[in-house]
Amino acid sequence: MSVSPGLAVRCLALDALAAATSDVLRRHGVDSMLLKGAGLARRLGVDRLYADVDLLVAPDTVIAAQDALHAAGYRPKFPRDLHVVAATWHEQPWHAPGPLPLTMELHRGFAGVGDYDELWRSLRVGADHLDLAGGWVLVPDEAATALIAALHAASPAGFGKPARDLAHALAVLSPGTWEAAGQLAERCDAVPAFTVGLGLLPAGAAVATRLGLSFTRGPSSAWLAARQATPAAVSLAHLAEVSGPGHRLRELSRLMLPLPVHLRQFDPRARRGRRGLLWAYVRRIGRHVRLLPRVLRELRTARRRYG
Known part of the structure; x- marks a missing residue:
């Protein structure tokens, strides 16, 4: 793969950022792990370009990690109450200090994982x-x-670079490694997304079959997310998967009326005072209404897949 000098320099800068941020967190008593980037590239033996740094920390150290990043000059990408978001989101983007526009993603979990x-x-x-x-x-x-x-391949962006990474992983990692990965998925409540990700590629489907993972039964929300369905369809499918009326009511309320801090993350108008926030809620509900026919089509497709 031919890599432009600019992209190569950027990846070197991201490597330096990963090492520096890990050191910042470590000096504040927070252990961290580089999820992708240079570590994944070297593990797979490929030249791999990446756009940011993904660092995983223990869920109970997220607040300490945020405080450490603030003290070191990092700034959250979205204005919000970080202590609230830490309890509900698996990743948070931060702008790194310095002249280059580099981003660091602070993870307390990963997409498709139930037990962080x-x-x-x-x-x-x-x-x-x-x-x-x-x-x-x-x-x-x-x-x-x-x-x-x-x-990562099962995530909404899984058809691009994540699928290529998965193809490399399937080519170079041993059957025993994939068996151990399946055991990890079971321990951290990630089997549905793990299965969906493998099923995107023929070689992965063969691995899933060998591991005894089923493609005919299971939550459809992971399958919808991997195929870039609308967030409303994914959320409604997930709603059908959770047990208990109380849990379902909370999930439905988050879909229709998310916390203001969450709405401000994705809609700039919501950051313009109370009127802007109200208008953002109105726009959100209107968008759900407009997308309803597409959402229903996607849910029917998923139901046929997992019926």
Whole structure:
């Protein structure tokens, strides 16, 4: 793959950012792990371009990590109450200090994972030390790399670079590694997304079949997300998967009337005082109404797939 000098320099800058941010967090007592980037590229033996830095921390250290980043001059990409968001989101983008426009994603979990605490525990036990840009970072072992590759492919952006990463992972990682990845997925409640990600590629589908994972039964929300369905369709499918009327009511309220801090993240008008926030809610409801025919089509397709 031919890489332009500009992109190569940017990746070197991101490597330096990963090492520096990991060091910042470590000096504040926060352990972190580089999920993708240089660690994934070296694990798969490929030249891989990346756009940001993804660092995973233990869920119970997110607030300390945020405080450490603030103190070091990092700034959250979206104005919001970080302590509130820490309890509900699996990643938060931060602008890094310095002249280059670099982004660091602070993770407390990963898309498709139900148990963030177990994800951290499982990945941390097998983490490897990687020297990087004059510093060092922790990176996932081979089994965790396989898990992350499949989960990333199952994300809404999975048809691009994540699918290519998964193809490389399927080519270079051993059957025993994929078996261990399946065990990791089971421990951290990520089997549906793990299965969906593998199913995007013939080689992955063969691995899933060998592991005894079923493509005919399971939550449709992960399948919809991997195929870039509307967020409303994904949310409604997830609503049907959760148990108990109380949980479903909370999920429905988050879909229709999310917290203001969440709405401000995605709609700039919501940041313009109370009137702007009210107008953002009106726009959101109107958008759901306009998309309703498409949402229903997507749900019917998913129901046929997982019926």
